Amino acid sequence: MRLVTLEDIHAAAAAIAPHVVHTPLLPFDSSLWIKPECLQPIGAFKQRGAVNALSRIPSEARARGVVAYSSGNHAQAVAHAAKLLGMPAAIVVPSNTPQLKIDATLAWGAEVFVVGITERESRAYELVEERGATLIPPFDHPDVIAGQGTIGLEICADLPEVATVLVPVSGGGLISGVATAVKSLRPNARVIGVEPELAADTAASFAAGSLTRWDAHDRARTIADGLRAEPSELTFAHIREHVDDIITVTEDEIRSAIKEIARRTRVVSEPSGAVPVAAYLNRSLPAGPTVAVVSGGNIEPALLASILG
Amino acid sequence: MRLVTLEDIHAAAAAIAPHVVHTPLLPFDSSLWIKPECLQPIGAFKQRGAVNALSRIPSEARARGVVAYSSGNHAQAVAHAAKLLGMPAAIVVPSNTPQLKIDATLAWGAEVFVVGITERESRAYELVEERGATLIPPFDHPDVIAGQGTIGLEICADLPEVATVLVPVSGGGLISGVATAVKSLRPNARVIGVEPELAADTAASFAAGSLTRWDAHDRARTIADGLRAEPSELTFAHIREHVDDIITVTEDEIRSAIKEIARRTRVVSEPSGAVPVAAYLNRSLPAGPTVAVVSGGNIEPALLASILG
Numbered sequence: 183m184r185l186v187t188l189e190d191i192h193a194a195a196a197a198i199a200p201h202v203v204h205t206p207l208l209p210f211d212s213s214l215w216i217k218p219e220c221l222q223p224i225g226a227f228k229q230r231g232a233v234n235a236l237s238r239i240p241s242e243a244r245a246r247g248v249v250a251y252s253s254g255n256h257a258q259a260v261a262h263a264a265k266l267l268g269m270p271a272a273i274v275v276p277s278n279t280p281q282l283k284i285d286a287t288l289a290w291g292a293e294v295f296v297v298g299i300t301e302r303e304s305r306a307y308e309l310v311e312e313r314g315a316t317l318i319p320p321f322d323h324p325d326v327i328a329g330q331g332t333i334g335l336e337i338c339a340d341l342p343e344v345a346t347v348l349v350p351v352s353g354g355g356l357i358s359g360v361a362t363a364v365k366s367l368r369p370n371a372r373v374i375g376v377e378p379e380l381a382a383d384t385a386a387s388f389a390a391g392s393l394t395r396w397d398a399h400d401r402a403r404t405i406a407d408g409l410r411a412e413p414s415e416l417t418f419a420h421i422r423e424h425v426d427d428i429i430t431v432t433e434d435e436i437r438s439a440i441k442e443i444a445r446r447t448r449v450v451s452e453p454s455g456a457v458p459v460a461a462y463l464n465r466s467l468p469a470g471p472t473v474a475v476v477s478g479g480n481i482e483p484a485l486l487a488s489i490l491g
Numbered sequence: 492m493r494l495v496t497l498e499d500i501h502a503a504a505a506a507i508a509p510h511v512v513h514t515p516l517l518p519f520d521s522s523l524w525i526k527p528e529c530l531q532p533i534g535a536f537k538q539r540g541a542v543n544a545l546s547r548i549p550s551e552a553r554a555r556g557v558v559a560y561s562s563g564n565h566a567q568a569v570a571h572a573a574k575l576l577g578m579p580a581a582i583v584v585p586s587n588t589p590q591l592k593i594d595a596t597l598a599w600g601a602e603v604f605v606v607g608i609t610e611r612e613s614r615a616y617e618l619v620e621e622r623g624a625t626l627i628p629p630f631d632h633p634d635v636i637a638g639q640g641t642i643g644l645e646i647c648a649d650l651p652e653v654a655t656v657l658v659p660v661s662g663g664g665l666i667s668g669v670a671t672a673v674k675s676l677r678p679n680a681r682v683i684g685v686e687p688e689l690a691a692d693t694a695a696s697f698a699a700g701s702l703t704r705w706d707a708h709d710r711a712r713t714i715a716d717g718l719r720a721e722p723s724e725l726t727f728a729h730i731r732e733h734v735d736d737i738i739t740v741t742e743d744e745i746r747s748a749i750k751e752i753a754r755r756t757r758v759v760s761e762p763s764g765a766v767p768v769a770a771y772l773n774r775s776l777p778a779g780p781t782v783a784v785v786s787g788g789n790i791e792p793a794l795l796a797s798i799l800g
Contacts, residue, residue, distance in 0.1 A: 203515045209532045220757040221527075223518045282754075441792060445591075448529040448788030450757040479757030483750060487800035490792040 183419050186324050188366040191331035191359060194234040198329060201233045201266055207340050207473065208447045214462050214472045217337060218449045220479025224286070226408075226455075227330060227356060227477045228259035228320070234329030235318050236263045244269050246314045251275070251306035254283035255408055255478050256320040261292035272315065274306045280407065282482050300398055321355025322414035330356045334363025337473050344371050345470025348458035350477050351375035351384045351428060352409040354417030360475065361424035372468055375421065375428040376461040378404035378436065383412045384421070385428040393418050405433055408454030408478060431460040437489050439463060443476060444490060452481040492728050495633050497675035500640035500668060503543040507638060510542045510575055516649050516782065517756045523771050523781045526646060527758045529788025533595070535717075535764075536639060536665060536786045537568035537629070543638030544627050545572045553578050555623045560584070560615040563592035564717055564787050565629040570601035581624065583615045589716065591791050609707055630664025631723035639665045643672025646782050653680050654779025657767035659786050660684035660693045660737060661718040663726030669784065670733035681777055684730065684737040685770040687713035687745065692721050693730070694737040702727050714742055717763030717787060740769040746798050748772060752785060753799060761790040 203222055207215040219227035236248060247270030250260035257273040264271035271292040275284060276299040287294050297305045310317045319326065333356070337344055347364050349357040361373040377385050380403040383396035393413065401410045413421065421428075431439075436453050439460035443451045451459075458474035461467070512531055516524040528536035545557060556579030559569035566582040573580035580601040584593060585608040596603050606614045619626045628635065642665070646653055656673050658666040670682040686694050689712040692705040702722065710719045722730065730737075740748075745762050748769035752760045760768075767783035770776070 203517070206512045206515065206530065208512070208530055218530075218757075221515065221517055225757050444759050444795070445792055448527075448534050448759040450753050450759060483754055483799040486753070487796040489796075491796035491800065 183416065185420055185423060186327045186331065186359065186362050188363060190324065190328040191335060191363050194328040195332045195335055197237045198230055198233045198332060202230050204336055208449065210446050210459070214474060215341060216443065216447055216449065216459065217333060217473050217475045218447070219333065219475060219477050220449060220451055220455055224255065224258040224262050225478055225480040226255035226259065227333060228255045229262065230332050231326035231329035231355060232256065232259035232263040232318060233266070235323060235325040236267050236269065238325050239316050243316055247271060248318050249306050249309045249315045250318045250320065251302040252320050254279050255480060257287045258283060258290065260318050261287045261290035264292065265290050272309050274302045274309070276302050278402065280482055283480055299402060320411065321353030322416055327355050327359045327417070327420065329359065331359025331363040333475060334360040338364060338367040341471055341473060343471050344368060344473055346372045346374060346468050346472040348374050348376055348461055348472065348474045350409060350454055350457045350475065351377050352454070353411035354384065354413035354421055356475070356477060357425060358417045358420030362420060365424045372426045373424060375425055376457045377428060377430050378406045378409055378457060379430045379432055380404040381406070381409050382430045385430055387413065387418060388421065388428040406436060406453040406457060408452065409457065429461055429465055431457050431464060435460040435464045440489050449476065450479040450481065450486065451476050452478045454478055492725065494729055494732060495636045495640065495668065495671050497672060499633065499637040500644060500672050503637040504641045504644055506546045507539055507542045507641060511539050513645055517758065519755050519768070523783060524650060525752065525756055525758065525768065526642060526782055526784045527756070528642065528784060528786050529758060529760055529764055533564065533567040533571050534787055534789040535564035535568065536642060537564045538571065539641050540635035540638035540664060541565065541568035541572040541627060542575070544632060544634040545576050545578065547634050548625050552625055556580060557627050558615050558618045558624045559627045559629070560611040561629050563588050564789060566596045567592060567599065569627050570596045570599035573601065574599050581618050583611045583618070585611050587711065589789070589791055592789055608711060629720065630662030631725055636664050636668045636726070636729065638668065640668025640672040642784060643669040647673060647676040650780055650782060652780050653677060653782055655681045655683060655777050655781040657683050657685055657770055657781065657783045659718055659763055659766045659784065660686050661763070662720035663693065663722035663730055665784070665786060666734060667726045667729030671729060674733045681735045682733060684734055685766045686737060686739050687715045687718055687766060688739045688741055689713040690715070690718050691739045694739055696722065696727060697730065697737040715745060715762040715766060717761065718766065738770055738774055740766050740773060744769040744773050749798050758785065759788040759790065759795065760785045761787045763787055
């Protein structure tokens with residue numbers, strides 16, 4: 183299996199530069215910085231992978247458009263990237279997706295199809311068949327992984343002495359790209375994945391050395407609605423190659439981390455984005471300069487209010 | 492009276508670059524970007540002016556330290572800058588300062604003196620006398636104004652087509668610096684100040700053409716605790732020279748703006764920081780690309796929760 187390389191990620195960085203924010207590292211305390219990907223225009227890192235993937239679609243295929251299935255942030259990312267590049271987009275989302283994310287996807291001009299939680303992939307493939315459109319998977323694609331990896335390039339450029347990078351894990355596209363970049367540029371740095379205890383399938387797979395599947399309804403228990411997917415063969419191969427450990431956090435730790443991020447860095451994070459900070463605050467980690475990738479900030483205002491109050 | 496120049500602001504930019512975040516412009520809608528100065532390490536733009544002012548203190552005066560009086564963010568800014576440069580700092584704050592800001596100032600290693608709302612200047616001058624320390628005023632100083640002006644340089648560099656810049660007005664240091672930079676680099680752009688209706692002394696002064704004083708207890712009514720100061724002769728001279736208009740917003744408009752900023756840009760703003768967005772959402776403004784300087788994000792979590800809920 184061919185893994186994504188540092189060269190792929192450098193190429194992605196050049197392609198996406200006009201369309202993404204180079205997010206600043208924000209100090210959280212004396213040894214932690216957050217990388218606030220929630221400040222991307224769609225509120226999440228997924229903008230990077232989507233723009234890179236769409237920019238590589240051949241011109242003759244663009245008019246037939248793109249299709250994506252997603253628990254939310256990838257939907258907005260593909261919808262926004264399609265608007266930027268003048269392509270039609272159809273997005274399939276599961277019925278437990280926050281209304282905020284559905285509204286945002288519609289606002290970018292995409293069609294939205296709401297389906298049962300286990301049916302999103304099959305419906306997406308039907309749309310591809312009907313329209314001759316290009317499927318943009320949320321994580322299981324080298325171009326998507328390379329786009330997410332640009333976060334790792336920026337971390338190494340902005341904090342050359344980085345010792346540890348903490349990254350949320352769901353389908354594994356984010357950590358695959360970030361770990362490839364960080365390990366290529368800083369072989370001595372550690373890259374650690376973080377999952378909710380209630381959706382810790384990747385931690386189990388990592389410990390077992392092979393993909394271990396959890397039932398989708400079990401994974402759906404966590405408040406971190408962006409971390410309910412599971413790795414593919416491709417992303418798990420990157421994780422085995424480049425990631426040092428996968429650790430877990432509780433639901434209460436995730437809620438507390440959202441509050442601390444807002445208080446200390448003035449940034450709004452969604453539960454999925456706060457898990458690396460939850461790990462930093464509650465687990466023993468290697469000493470040295472640490473970066474937590476806060477992957478997104480699309481949280482319903484009422485939920486944020488209940489956590490802050 | 493000598494006004495601050497573009498050259499002063501360029502010199503400040505070079506001096507403060509290692510110590511401040513070059514904040515990204517974040518899209519709010521199709522014609523508004525926010526400049527999130529709440530992402531500075533102290534949570535407010537005041538870091539820029541304080542670092543510039545302290546960096547210009549002669550080496551023989553540094554051991555005697557600095558003194559500042561402030562409703563909050565300037566206190567943290569001077570305390571943080573003093574820590575960076577290895578100088579002692581004594582900070583005088585009024586008794587209505589949010590506890591969050593007092594705690595943050597103490598955390599930077601400064602001494603904090605809490606006094607009645609009208610006594611902060613006199614207590615600060617006593618400390619200067621006793622210690623031979625250097626007073627760092629919150630806004631009435633060319634080095635402070637030049638530091639805040641670096642925000643204007645960044646706006647013009649990052650959005651060359653900017654047509655309007657909206658800036659909160661309190662003592663006027665921020666708008667003096669920003670307007671000097673923007674008008675020097677983009678003479679056709681408009682710079683508009685925004686105040687709470689309940690502390691609209693500068694709007695009254697601007698309309699009258701001369702400084703009009705409001706009672707401190709009246710100015711203290713607004714929720715925007717950072718906008719209760721009034722301009723000096725020096726800052727008002729900059730405002731008359733460079734600012735196109737001063738407009739006002741209501742307390743309800745400020746609260747709604749805090750919610751919209753969090754929802755659309757994933758950034759936490761304090762009431763004082765949200766006033767330019769409140770103006771954008773509720774007033775008729777010139778067409779074209781607009782930037783709202785969100786000056787700070789130090790808000791008590793419980794207040795933020797009540798606004799979001």
